[in-house]
Amino acid sequence: MSAEIIQSRREWLLSDRPASRLQARLGRAYVTWRRFSANRLALIGLLIIIALLVVAALADVLAPYSPTIGDLKNARLLPPGAAHWFGTDDLGRDIYSRIVYGSRWTLYVVILVAVIAAPIGLLVGTVAGYAGGWTDAILMRITDIFLAFPKLVLALAFVAALGPGIENAVLAIAITSWPPYARIARAETLTVRNSDYIKAVQLMGASPFRIVLRHIMPLCVSSLIVRVTLDMAGIILTAAGLGFLGLGAQPPLPEWGAMIASGRRFILDQWWVAAAPGAAILIVSLGFNLLGDGLRDALDPRSGDQ
Amino acid sequence: MSGDTLLEVDDLRVTFPTRTGLVQAVRGVSFSLGRERLGIVGESGSGKSQTGRAIMGLTPPQAQVSARKLAFDDIDLLSISPRQRRSLRGNRIAMILQDPKYSLDPVMTIGRQIVETLRTHEKVSKAEARERALAMLQAVQIRDPARVFDLYPHEVSGGMGQRAMIAMMLITGPELMIADEPTSALDVTVQLDVLKILDKLVAERGMGLIFISHDLRLVSSFCDRVVVMYAGKVVEQIKASELRDAQHPYTRGLLNCMPRIGFERHPLPVLDRKPEWAA
Amino acid sequence: MSVAENQAAAGGGSARAVAILSALGRFLVIAVTTYLGLLAVTFFIGRVIPIDPVLAVLGDRAPVAVVERTRREMGLDLPLIEQFYIYVKSALNGDFGTSVLTTNPVMSDIRRVFPATIELATLGTIIGAVIGVPLGVLAAVKRGSLIDQIVRIIGLIGYSVPIFWLGLLGLVLFYAKLQWVAFPARLDVVYEYTFTPITGFYLLDAAMQGQWDVFYDAFRHIILPAALLGYFALAYISRMTRSFMLNELAQEYIVAARAKGLSETRIIWGHALRNAAVPMVTVIALSYASLLEGSVLTETVFSWPGIGLYITNSLQNADMNAVLGGTIIIGSVFIGINLLSDLLYRVLDPRTKAG
Numbered sequence: 001m002s003a004e005i006i007q008s009r010r011e012w013l014l015s016d017r018p019a020s021r022l023q024a025r026l027g028r029a030y031v032t033w034r035r036f037s038a039n040r041l042a043l044i045g046l047l048i049i050i051a052l053l054v055v056a057a058l059a060d061v062l063a064p065y066s067p068t069i070g071d072l073k074n075a076r077l078l079p080p081g082a083a084h085w086f087g088t089d090d091l092g093r094d095i096y097s098r099i100v101y102g103s104r105w106t107l108y109v110v111i112l113v114a115v116i117a118a119p120i121g122l123l124v125g126t127v128a129g130y131a132g133g134w135t136d137a138i139l140m141r142i143t144d145i146f147l148a149f150p151k152l153v154l155a156l157a158f159v160a161a162l163g164p165g166i167e168n169a170v171l172a173i174a175i176t177s178w179p180p181y182a183r184i185a186r187a188e189t190l191t192v193r194n195s196d197y198i199k200a201v202q203l204m205g206a207s208p209f210r211i212v213l214r215h216i217m218p219l220c221v222s223s224l225i226v227r228v229t230l231d232m233a234g235i236i237l238t239a240a241g242l243g244f245l246g247l248g249a250q251p252p253l254p255e256w257g258a259m260i261a262s263g264r265r266f267i268l269d270q271w272w273v274a275a276a277p278g279a280a281i282l283i284v285s286l287g288f289n290l291l292g293d294g295l296r297d298a299l300d301p302r303s304g305d306q
Numbered sequence: 307m308s309g310d311t312l313l314e315v316d317d318l319r320v321t322f323p324t325r326t327g328l329v330q331a332v333r334g335v336s337f338s339l340g341r342e343r344l345g346i347v348g349e350s351g352s353g354k355s356q357t358g359r360a361i362m363g364l365t366p367p368q369a370q371v372s373a374r375k376l377a378f379d380d381i382d383l384l385s386i387s388p389r390q391r392r393s394l395r396g397n398r399i400a401m402i403l404q405d406p407k408y409s410l411d412p413v414m415t416i417g418r419q420i421v422e423t424l425r426t427h428e429k430v431s432k433a434e435a436r437e438r439a440l441a442m443l444q445a446v447q448i449r450d451p452a453r454v455f456d457l458y459p460h461e462v463s464g465g466m467g468q469r470a471m472i473a474m475m476l477i478t479g480p481e482l483m484i485a486d487e488p489t490s491a492l493d494v495t496v497q498l499d500v501l502k503i504l505d506k507l508v509a510e511r512g513m514g515l516i517f518i519s520h521d522l523r524l525v526s527s528f529c530d531r532v533v534v535m536y537a538g539k540v541v542e543q544i545k546a547s548e549l550r551d552a553q554h555p556y557t558r559g560l561l562n563c564m565p566r567i568g569f570e571r572h573p574l575p576v577l578d579r580k581p582e583w584a585a
Numbered sequence: 586m587s588v589a590e591n592q593a594a595a596g597g598g599s600a601r602a603v604a605i606l607s608a609l610g611r612f613l614v615i616a617v618t619t620y621l622g623l624l625a626v627t628f629f630i631g632r633v634i635p636i637d638p639v640l641a642v643l644g645d646r647a648p649v650a651v652v653e654r655t656r657r658e659m660g661l662d663l664p665l666i667e668q669f670y671i672y673v674k675s676a677l678n679g680d681f682g683t684s685v686l687t688t689n690p691v692m693s694d695i696r697r698v699f700p701a702t703i704e705l706a707t708l709g710t711i712i713g714a715v716i717g718v719p720l721g722v723l724a725a726v727k728r729g730s731l732i733d734q735i736v737r738i739i740g741l742i743g744y745s746v747p748i749f750w751l752g753l754l755g756l757v758l759f760y761a762k763l764q765w766v767a768f769p770a771r772l773d774v775v776y777e778y779t780f781t782p783i784t785g786f787y788l789l790d791a792a793m794q795g796q797w798d799v800f801y802d803a804f805r806h807i808i809l810p811a812a813l814l815g816y817f818a819l820a821y822i823s824r825m826t827r828s829f830m831l832n833e834l835a836q837e838y839i840v841a842a843r844a845k846g847l848s849e850t851r852i853i854w855g856h857a858l859r860n861a862a863v864p865m866v867t868v869i870a871l872s873y874a875s876l877l878e879g880s881v882l883t884e885t886v887f888s889w890p891g892i893g894l895y896i897t898n899s900l901q902n903a904d905m906n907a908v909l910g911g912t913i914i915i916g917s918v919f920i921g922i923n924l925l926s927d928l929l930y931r932v933l934d935p936r937t938k939a940g
Contacts, residue, residue: 145622150878150919157912161634267753268761278750285745396846408837423845458935
């Protein structure tokens with residue numbers, strides 16, 4: 001009985017004559033999901049990211065100790081054990097609890113960078129692509145100039161001028177990471193700019209502003225999401241690098257890069273202080289990379305083997 | 307059949323594993339070939355190219371090739387080692403591909419590519435290899451061999467590229483040549499030139515030729531015998547001179563597609579494809 | 586065949602000259618605007634973002650008289666566009682001001698430390714290319730096999746691991762536990778006084794002077810950070826090599842090469858890789874540029890006295906002139922390599938020579 005329902009549901013989703021827009025969309029999503037879930041590594045990546053979200057949401061429940069206040073008297077630099085799974089740091093703070101809370105800062109950074117950089121890139125790219133001519137030439141030259149810069153060093157200089165802090169680190173990373181999005185958005189815009197349906201909208205008297213906003217931007221979103229996901233790992237690594245150099249999150253924030261920096265002094269004797277946060281960074285960026293690869297393959301089967 | 311048997315193909319099958327199961331591209335093809343010109347005709351997907359590649363041993367690694375008999379000069383091609391197979395390829399059996407734009411290595415000069423074939427199969431000095439390559443270029447009627455020798459493939463025209471391809475494949479003096487649509491990618495004006503050169507060299511050297519094409523008219527004017535393939539099977543084998551009396555409706559269909567001067571035909575005939583021919 | 590191709594094939598000398606000139610012109614426009622862009626951004630960072638650029642340069646402990654003098658010296662009373670003009674002019678002359686920390690001109694500091702970075706990044710790129718290219722080729726040839734999976738995972742981890750963290754773990758393992766490599770520095774203190782470098786590349790200098798004990802010591806110091814950078818280059822290079830090789834192996838000329846009876850070895854290394862080599866040059870150049878950039882973090886971990894360490898030390902001391910000077914130099918080299926690799930691509934590929 002239930003098997004039959006599932007069967008008919010599948011047929012409904014895979015129908016090549018969808019009766020409604022919703023059915024067509026769900027059907028496409030279902031096909032993409034089937035392609036995505038056939039990729040084991042991509043599923044692992046998705047699982048890692050879901051785990052990251054869960055840990056960040058439930059940090060208060062999952063963390064047995066405070067992330068900022070330690071037991072200086074009794075618990076300094078303890079090795080991993082039953083009471084402190086990943087050991088404690090030089091201020092007697094439980095490293096496991098700090099990593100759990102640190103997941104929030106990681107999410108904070110990647111989400112904020114994506115929210116700032118992706119719209120900038122989208123705007124620059126679609127406007128350049130739709131306007132063409134000199135606007136296009138100038139905007140793309142600026143994009144290429146930024147694309148040619150060394151991102152980490154430039155972010156470093158930005159934070160040096162703005163002053164250390166996690167918000168400034170986010171800003172610096174965002175400023176250096178929008179150009180690829182502009183390139184992608186422009187390429188997508190160029191493919192649809194001369195299509196008939198855009199012509200139709202033009203004939204109906206829609207303003208260029210409205211065309212770009214309502215008819216072109218939505219089309220760029222899916223390829224942009226793939227690219228942003230693929231960039232997440234790089235953003236996390238840059239943020240951690242800035243944190244490691246003391247330019248990102250400031251103590252006592254439990255940001256993973258800064259935690260590695262504070263563990264650096266004891267690295268030869270108490271290696272666990274630096275080891276655990278680094279492993280957390282590795283796992284999360286691996287998750288984003290696997291997820292991004294999987295999304296790209298699922299959404300664009302042609303590039304499957306690249 | 308003129309002369310001794312060069313190639314014998316009996317019940318050749320080429321199978322590809324795909325996501326939905328096994329797909330047979332070639333399904334039991336049989337023919338034999340002497341020192342003559344045999345045309346294999348069929349539409350795209352009929353298995354004609356895969357037949358040629360199976361004889362060469364150039365099917366993709368995932369494909370399975372089986373046959374009751376696949377013998378070249380009494381050598382069982384399916385049982386010899388890959389190394390032995392390789393020593394036949396380019397040496398005694400050669401192949402010309404469709405489009406010189408893609409089938410010549412773009413970053414190697416034409417001369418080096420010709421010399422490479424020769425030096426793979428014969429121990430000759432560099433100077434001698436160069437001499438023979440230049441002579442070969444002359445033989446395919448390239449006017450200025452010394453100049454073309456040092457050109458890259460993109461620097462010559464399609465017709466010139468295909469002549470270079472022929473030179474590259476003929477330099478070792480093979481006994482069997484498989485030409486897979488050798489002129490389809492060329493300008494109409496040079497197609498005939500290239501064919502004439504190929505025809506002349508094949509005749510002079512007494513080679514066997516398998517000419518694979520979708521163009522029945524071309525094949526019938528150029529070959530001694532024609533094999534018509536449809537959906538991986540041979541539907542008809544016939545002498546080119548007797549093509550007018552072809553029995554099979556598919557062959558007749560192909561023939562009727564040809565426009566003739568003086569006859570206006572409306573509507574244009576559509577090829578009939580009956581599933582039972584493929585069965 | 587297009588009209589342009591026909592002309593090129595006919596050997597239209599003037600058409601070719603025009604094509605080359607226009608390509609050169611485009612290249613110049615790109616180079617000039619990119620460098621101007623870099624200077625504009627650093628100018629913005631140094632002069633516009635800080636509320637008081639003088640304080641940013643001198644720090645807040647400087648006496649008032651010095652602050653006033655510096656303000657005039659920096660030309661901060663001039664309009665912004667004029668300031669930028671002066672800024673560009675002095676930057677082109679290699680004048681980035683004086684470092685507060687070392688009291689030397691920033692340029693002379695950089696000249697002193699840059700060879701260390703170049704040496705490190707070069708060795709790293711060599712390691713990455715020598716291992717990464719064959720791995721990528723192998724992965725493409727044995728596509729879908731175990732080795733392909735392994736290469737993929739090595740690459741994925743390389744993309745995901747924080748470089749400074751891996752460096753720290755490497756120090757724990759290879760320096761503290763196994764004692765295979767020397768402590769973080771360029772040379773043992775003993776040699777610091779007896780060894781006089783010529784070029785600033787210690788491995789090269791030691792070899793040229795025949796001081797093999799110094800060479801060995803320098804090698805023990807450089808190998809861990811270089812291997813680390815090499816791993817990052819390898820992750821990128823092997824992935825791109827695999828992708829390029831898969832693309833080449835699917836081409837018709839590979840079928841033709843097999844039809845000629847060539848061995849697989851010859852086909853893979855003599856034909857497919859030769860074709861893939863053209864884009865590979867760009868990839869290797871780009872990974873070299875990114876290693877120069879990555880040196881900022883690696884050098885900090887390994888106390889490697891290069892430009893990266895110079896920048897981070899200056900950062901800690903709010904020495905803005907030094908930070909921006911270092912940024913401009915790394916940026917310039919980075920951009921230069923980017924542009925050069927593009928040019929090299931054109932030179933190496935016989936297909937683009939015609940125009």
